[in-house]
Each structure stands twice: as C-alpha cells, then as structure tokens.
C-alpha cells in the first residue's frame with residue numbers, strides 16, 4: 001500500500017480549490033494499492049482555504065516543531081491553524097500505519113506534505129511538512145513529488 005497526496009491523484013483539495021495531478025505518480029503506483037488522502041481536509045480545513053506558512057520554525061524540522069508545539073502555522077490573516085494541521089497529519093499517519101503503508105509520495109512545497117530537508121527544490125517551499133514529520137516518525141519512507149508548475153497559481 002502506497003500513501004499519495006490526494007491532490008496528486010487529481011482530487012481538487014488544494015488550498016486554492018485546484019488539484020496537482022501527476023503523471024509521475026501514475027507511473028510510480030502502477031500495480032500498487034493506493035491510499036489517497038489530504039491531511040488538511042481531514043484536519044477540518046475547508047476547500048478552498050487561506051494558505052498557511054510556518055512561524056518560528058527551523059528549516060528542515062518545521063513539521064516536527066509544530067507537532068511538538070514549539071512552532072506554529074499561521075494563515076494569511078495571522079490565525080493560528082496549527083491544531084487543524086496536526087490533527088489531520090496524525091489522522092493520516094494513523095490510517096497509513098493501520099493500512100500497512102511503507103512508502104508515501106507527497107506533493108512538494110506544502111506545509112503538510114512537503115519534504116525537502118536540504119532545500120533542493122528550485123521553486124522553494126518548506127523543508128518538512130507536518131504530515132511528512134508524522135510519517136517519518138513512524139518509519140515510513142517519504143518521497144517528494146514535484147508537481148507540474150502549471151498547476152500552481
């Protein structure tokens with residue numbers, strides 16, 4: 001079983017109401033069972049929703065610091081949405097564990113799904129999303145999928 005960011009499977013769950021369908025993901029999941037989930041939706045955030053950014057976090061450890069309560073996620077109005085992000089990430093991580101997931105293909109440049117600890121993505125983004133942190137803590141391999149630029153605003 002492979003966990004995949006729901007937006008990479010074509011589900012319109014991004015903050016802007018769009019999706020990030022990925023041909024690369026379709027190649028990688030051939031013949032595999034897939035669990036397609038969006039942690040922000042499971043955390044109770046609507047679609048569309050205001051984008052959120054990390055505050056007070058260390059690059060590459062942002063997600064684990066939000067889970068630990070020593071950093072936060074603020075939306076563009078400055079509202080602290082950390083609780084919803086953590087709730088959703090932990091819910092997805094539990095479903096992944098219960099389903100025997102060993103590999104997660106997660107979308108880049110997301111405060112939930114991002115995983116770029118060395119800052120190698122030329123288009124920027126966080127080093128570690130909240131979901132990536134929760135999955136890595138459970139020993140699940142996380143791979144960043146760089147979504148097609150045309151799907152970004």
Ligand code: SF4
Nearest residue numbers: 005006007014038113
């Ligand atoms: S990147 Fe992750 S949190 Fe953002 S829309 Fe896709 S699945 Fe949801």
